Structures are given as C-alpha cells and as structure tokens.
Amino acid sequence: MQDIPYQGDGRVFDSLRAVRLRPTSARICILQVLTGTQRQAMNAESIYQQLLHIGIAVSLGTIYRVLKEMEQAGLLLREREASASGNKARYLIKPERVAADSCYLVCRVCERSVLVQDAPLVEQLRQAAAVHGMEIGANVLSVQMRCSQCAEDAQAGRGRALRAG
Numbered sequence: 001m002q003d004i005p006y007q008g009d010g011r012v013f014d015s016l017r018a019v020r021l022r023p024t025s026a027r028i029c030i031l032q033v034l035t036g037t038q039r040q041a042m043n044a045e046s047i048y049q050q051l052l053h054i055g056i057a058v059s060l061g062t063i064y065r066v067l068k069e070m071e072q073a074g075l076l077l078r079e080r081e082a083s084a085s086g087n088k089a090r091y092l093i094k095p096e097r098v099a100a101d102s103c104y105l106v107c108r109v110c111e112r113s114v115l116v117q118d119a120p121l122v123e124q125l126r127q128a129a130a131v132h133g134m135e136i137g138a139n140v141l142s143v144q145m146r147c148s149q150c151a152e153d154a155q156a157g158r159g160r161a162l163r164a165g
C-alpha cells in the first residue's frame, strides 16, 4: 500500500499504541476516517468508499478484518444497522473520555448502544459487584437490555401472529 497522505493526527497513533496494535497504514487510515465522522457510525462499505475518494485503496476484506481487530481491542464500538439487504455492522470510535462514571446500555437484539453518564448509578453497580466478589476493573460497564424499537418489533410480530391465528 502507498504512503498515507496525511499523518498529522498523533491521536490515532496514540490510541493504537494504547491498545497495543501496531500502527499499520490500514489501521491508521480507517481510524482517521472514523475520527473524521464526529461520532457517526460507519459501515465497512462507506469507509471503503471514503478511502477511495481520498485516493487510498484498501480492500474491503482488509477493512472488515481491521475493524474487527480494533473492535476486539476495545478501540471501536459496533452497532447493527437494519437495511434492505439485512443487518450490517457499523463502527464508531469509542468516546475517549469514557470515564469511570459512565456505562453503556446495550440492546441485546440490535446491539445499539447508548452511553449514559451517571456517577451514582455506576458507583452503585460497582458496590453491588464488590459485594459479590466481582470488580469492574478498567472496563466500561455495559448493561444489556432491549431498545424500544426492538421491543415494538417484537410486539408487532406477536400481535400479527395472534391475529393470524
């Protein structure tokens, strides 16, 4: 792959280093695209298009692989977008100051996540965990639940089934 045309953003290197991923050009390019989206999630195809647009050819396969790596390393969040062609994964950069007073509410159906900053809530969860010999450690808490959209879908599905029967 060719040299990266812009290298000004030291934060990209720092965040890769922080999770012990080697700053390869593919990882840097993809992170830079995601950094530029102001917390909008993007799917692999859009990242591919955007990179092509600025003259960087990275194969779609590489993009999928790198996104997965960075998600596993805790650098990215994944959510699912419903589209005509089925569910697609979308990625966004984990907010940097995901402080000790925040937790994610995650829909277990569509995996959409919402960041909630609520220090007393997180502290209570921490204490409840400690009582049971568990600790949150350096991880950001995530609590699984179901989003209203998925709840509606489920109810609509059940309603239809009842009427049909």
Ligand SMILES: [Zn+2]
Pocket (backbone or CB within 6 Å): 107, 108, 109, 110, 111, 112, 146, 147, 148, 149, 150, 151
């Ligand atoms: Zn959902």
